[in-house]
Amino acid sequence: xxxxxxxxxxxxxxxxxxxxxxLDVLGDGRERAVSEVVEAVGLPQPSVSKxxxxxxxxxxxxxxxxxxxxxxxxxxxxxxxxxDWAKTFEQYWTHQLDRIKERAEQKxxxxxxxxxxxxxx
Amino acid sequence: xxxxxxxxxxxxxxxxxxxxxxLDVLGDGRERAVSEVVEAVGLPQPSVSKxxxxxxxxxxxxxxxxxxxxxxxxxxxxxxxxxDWAKTFEQYWTHQLDRIKERAEQKxxxxxxxxxxxxxx
DNA sequence: TTGACATATTCCTATATAGGAATATTATCG
DNA sequence: CGATAATATTCCTATATAGGAATATGTCAA
Numbered sequence: 320x321x322x323x324x325x326x327x328x329x330x331x332x333x334x335x336x337x338x339x340x341x342l343d344v345l346g347d348g349r350e351r352a353v354s355e356v357v358e359a360v361g362l363p364q365p366s367v368s369k370x371x372x373x374x375x376x377x378x379x380x381x382x383x384x385x386x387x388x389x390x391x392x393x394x395x396x397x398x399x400x401x402x403d404w405a406k407t408f409e410q411y412w413t414h415q416l417d418r419i420k421e422r423a424e425q426k427x428x429x430x431x432x433x434x435x436x437x438x439x440x
Numbered sequence: 441x442x443x444x445x446x447x448x449x450x451x452x453x454x455x456x457x458x459x460x461x462x463l464d465v466l467g468d469g470r471e472r473a474v475s476e477v478v479e480a481v482g483l484p485q486p487s488v489s490k491x492x493x494x495x496x497x498x499x500x501x502x503x504x505x506x507x508x509x510x511x512x513x514x515x516x517x518x519x520x521x522x523x524d525w526a527k528t529f530e531q532y533w534t535h536q537l538d539r540i541k542e543r544a545e546q547k548x549x550x551x552x553x554x555x556x557x558x559x560x561x
Numbered sequence: 562t563t564g565a566c567a568t569a570t571t572c573c574t575a576t577a578t579a580g581g582a583a584t585a586t587t588a589t590c591g
Numbered sequence: 592c593g594a595t596a597a598t599a600t601t602c603c604t605a606t607a608t609a610g611g612a613a614t615a616t617g618t619c620a621a
Contacts, residue, residue, distance in 0.1 A: 321574090321575060321577050321578085322576080322577065322578080324576090324578085325577080325578070335579085362580095363580080363582095365581080365582085365583095366580065366581085369579080369580090370579095386589070387587065387588040387589060388588095
């Protein structure tokens with residue numbers, strides 16, 4: 320099987336740096352024409368359209384017609400799953416020396432003292 | 441160009457649901473042998489080893505040798521970029537009716553009343 | 562040493578891009 | 592209608608998987 324489609328879910332969609340950049344541009348909640356996004360991110364128009372298409376399919380943005388322009392607007396709510404998942408690990412950068420290490424070290428005390436070598440990939 | 445490597449950064453690495461699942465298993469900070477992870481997630485051992493390899497390359501987990509076992513441990517700090525990025529949009533699910541819509545609607549008042557049609561993909 | 566156990570790695574394949582180039586589509590205007 | 596502007600879509604290609612199967616590597620124990 321190949322890698323999952325970028326349009327499968329938000330996680331796959333935002334794995335692309337350019338797409339996150341686009342979302343950042345739309346971050347203020349104001350709608351923007353494709354051309355505005357193009358200028359903001361400095362990518363070719365077809366590329367931006369494709370990225371917006373992906374973002375649209377996962378529901379992170381919405382579109383509105385305005386004459387010959389298409390106004391894209393961020394639909395931030397659909398980024399919540401990413402936030403929620405990441406927040407699960409919040410303790411790791413919040414309390415460095417508290418619960419985590421404490422628990423891990425306590426765990427070590429219950430083991431027999433074995434050689435504990437670090438290694439590289 | 442093809443899609444970026446899953447080992448390029450954390451965003452690409454965690455785009456895979458199985459890998460997030462593995463990280464969830466390691467979420468308590470305790471180290472675990474591959475076999476324990478295998479049992480926890482119910483995937484074939486080679487698959488788990490490969491996923492762990494990806495997670496290791498982006499630094500989200502660390503390894504330690506313990507006899508013939510390899511103990512993997514979550515390195516939660518490296519998930520912070522995901523959290524930080526997602527947190528940027530926190531307002532979208534925190535205050536639904538406050539700043540965002542307010543600003544967007546204010547913006548609309550400064551425009552000429554044009555047809556504002558929603559559309560589907 | 563030999564065998565059993567724990568993991569990693571290699572092969573192979575179907576699939577999905579992302580980017581660039583060119584073109585199609587749709588709407589506005591005179 | 593014809594030209595122009597704004598976007599989307601199509602083609603093409605190089606690349607990177609995930610998953611399954613089989614195998615290699617490394618370690619411990621008797």
